[in-house]
């Protein structure tokens with residue numbers, strides 16, 4: 385039996401959940417209830433494929449119901465958080481519309497980006513920078529701050545077209561309440577239940593890449609077929625605060641070699657298609673890199689982060705086309721055999 389501290393957060397959750405009704409073995413069972421009180425997550429590991437409850441009900445569940453499993457906090461437990469602009473005088477690349485635990489499966493045309501990385505590497509912070517708003521909870525903590533896989537949506541200009549964009553924020557790989565395998569499976573299930581295709585997979589890492597991070601990243605590379613869809617992957621070597629250009633380059637190269645990424649992936653595109661031109665009128669940039677080093681210290685002035693932000697926007701929002709057609713990574717079971 386695990387013991388944990390009855391602190392103010394736990395007390396608040398106990399208050400919020402006491403007297404709840406609408407028990408549901410799939411969406412609101414006693415494991416959801418207990419884990420919520422313990423750590424704020426509305427998840428049940430018994431709903432992962434291969435587990436008893438999942439296998440009992442999976443066949444009879446419509447996709448719209450599967451999409452809610454292990455992602456949704458019952459509405460009566462949601463606490464309002466205030467969304468604030470990050471850089472008041474600056475434009476945002478993606479205009480924020482909503483944050484959700486599931487998505488509209490019929491929006492096949494949406495540009496879908498999966499953000500992955502170890503706990504605390506800055507996934508949610510990057511998402512906030514792309515919206516220029518504090519849409520996702522981001523903070524320094526030992527356990528993952530992002531409690532559920534959450535989809536933040538908005539509109540962005542991609543190749544001169546306004547597109548609906550889904551940025552998928554995920555639980556960090558090294559959570560203290562879930563095993564690495566449970567985290568990976570939660571993310572995989574959520575992606576599978578909510579998306580038919582992914583357009584970009586962004587791995588974020590920083591500092592020394594621990595063996596646990598490496599194996600988690602490689603698992604996702606395998607599931608989403610890096611060998612076939614390598615051009616849809618982006619590697620961000622983050623938290624490069626104060627590093628020289630050479631050290632940043634070295635960091636990227638080391639990360640690529642540890643993870644098995646092809647290094648120096650670059651593409652030349654027409655200047656008027658460069659995504660970051662929405663934010664800045666620079667005309668010369670034409671070479672887009674898909675392995676980038678960034679430093680986004682919280683509270684830094686815009687001038688200190690703008691170059692890295694433009695590089696991030698370009699890497700993440702430059703779609704990959706082959707023979708005139710967009711290349712998309714299949715995310716669903718029937719599309720992707722390994723899933």
Ligand SMILES: Nc1nc2c(ncn2[C@@H]2O[C@H](COP(=O)(O)OP(=O)(O)OP(=O)(O)O)[C@@H](O)[C@H]2O)c(=O)[nH]1
Nearest residue numbers: 504505506507508509522523528529530556623680
């Ligand atoms: N100095 C510095 N801090 C950063 C950078 N990127 C993010 N941070 C900070 O690091 C902390 C963790 O960032 P998050 O965005 O919450 O990280 P995460 O990957 O979403 O973490 P989990 O949700 O816990 O998995 C926050 O306080 C961020 O402001 C960076 O480039 N430099």
Ligand SMILES: [Mg+2]
Nearest residue numbers: 507508529530
């Ligand atoms: Mg997070």
